[in-house]
Amino acid sequence: MKQAIPYSSGTAWAPRSDDGGAINGGRQPVEPTGMAARCAASGGDIRRMVEENRVVVVGRRGCCMVHVVRSLLLGQGVNPTVCEVGEDADEAALIGELPTEMVARCGGDGGAHLRRQGMALPAVFVGGRLVGGLDRLMAVHISGELVPILKQAGALWL
């Protein structure tokens, strides 16, 4: 009798938690026991995380909205990398350290108003670009634009 392949030996099956990629390539809502990579971030840290991970959520430590964002993305089959900043972190300063292409949104003003007001936290980055805060995430989710955005960034494939 053939021995069943042990689950643990198959690297292809392991959730790739370090690059914010899809879980099992499918839309299964999974609540992992451990959170994806966290970091106490400065602007430079955020920049690095956004460049290296397909889906990144930047939020304040202890903020429950981060949990909302994360739950929503998990529900779409995406495991985001969560980047935590200090509770007193200055949003304007953080966004100032990010390159323009990262914060410019489609049809936006190159992120100029964001630079003035500061980024609303929690903020979601997909494919190295800022999507927006929870408001925007909800809006694109309801309008059906979120999945295409995720797919385009390679964060989701079906």
Next chain:
Amino acid sequence: MMELYLGYLEDNFYRFKPSPNSMSSASAQFATSRRIGIYEPNRQISMWGDSFKADSSQNTGASTIVEADAKHDNRLGDIPLESPGPSKKYDQEANKPADKVLRRLAQNREAARKSRLRKKAYVQQLESSRLKLSQLEQELEHAKQQGVYVGGHLGDSSLGLSGTVNSGVAAFEMEYGHWVEEQNRQTGELRAALQAHVSDIELRMLVESGMSHYDNLFHIKAIAAKSDVFYLMSGMWKTPAERFFLWIGGFRPSELLKVLSPQLEPLTEQQVVAVCNLQQSSQQAEDALSQGMDKLQQTLAETLTSDPLGASGVATYMGQMANAMGKLEGLVNFVNQADHLRQQTLQQMYKILTTRQAARGLLVLGDYFQRLRALSSLWTARPHEPA
């Protein structure tokens, strides 16, 4: 007082005639005043002026009189109809009814005095009302601090609810009351329009009013959330039956879609898919928010149960409280996000549907809420034994 001036005008326009009718007290006074230097109409003015200044001294009056007299002389000079003839007559006529004139003067004085007294009484009444008002306000303040619930919905079973009420809540209750009235009116309008098969253009206007009316609701809720988020979350501003369906301070978008969808048929295949997707998306978003709320409850509980023995001291306790306070403030965010989701869901529906379907949809919603409110009224009024 105006009669005096009218009398003057009449007399001078038609030339002064010493007949009983035209010899009005006014004209007689005029004549006399010119002679004895006391100008009655202006004296009247100064009397009123006195009472407004709360100074009933006749002397002040007199000084104004002189000025007024001079002014009036100028005016007399301007009137073209006046001729030297009649003015001579003034002097002659004036001597005769001196008694009448004096009596008239006395009557005017009396009238003016009475007017002053009336005014004084009125002002005193105002003052005491003001005092009473500020006393009532103070009482209200004390009652509030003792946790007595004051304000709307006393008809419900909410009398036992204790809590502080602030002006933001009162303002919201009032505005929400108006919002509901307008909602009912718009629903009626939609009903009539759809029954009468009006044009799409007219329907579109009604639909856009309806959509922006919902925007108004979310706007006033946002303001109220900053004022008292727990009030909003309690749903006490809604009727009981509506409260049953409460989810983070308002209606659940996915529930609303379930109410709407069957009433919108016939839908195209494309629309069916879109509605289905919207149903799913709103459900997912609701779940995400609900999970966030659960997390908030969990962390709040953790913050408050950290040190039951109080071994860590007062500073830690205060720190925990401050922490917990921050968490509570997060609730405002949740209510805002929930309202934002409601708004987005409604707007997406608007995009999916035709104008006529959207009109029908708004009617269905308006009607549904009306029925819930009617049900609440029935429930509140039902005969039952008090607990």
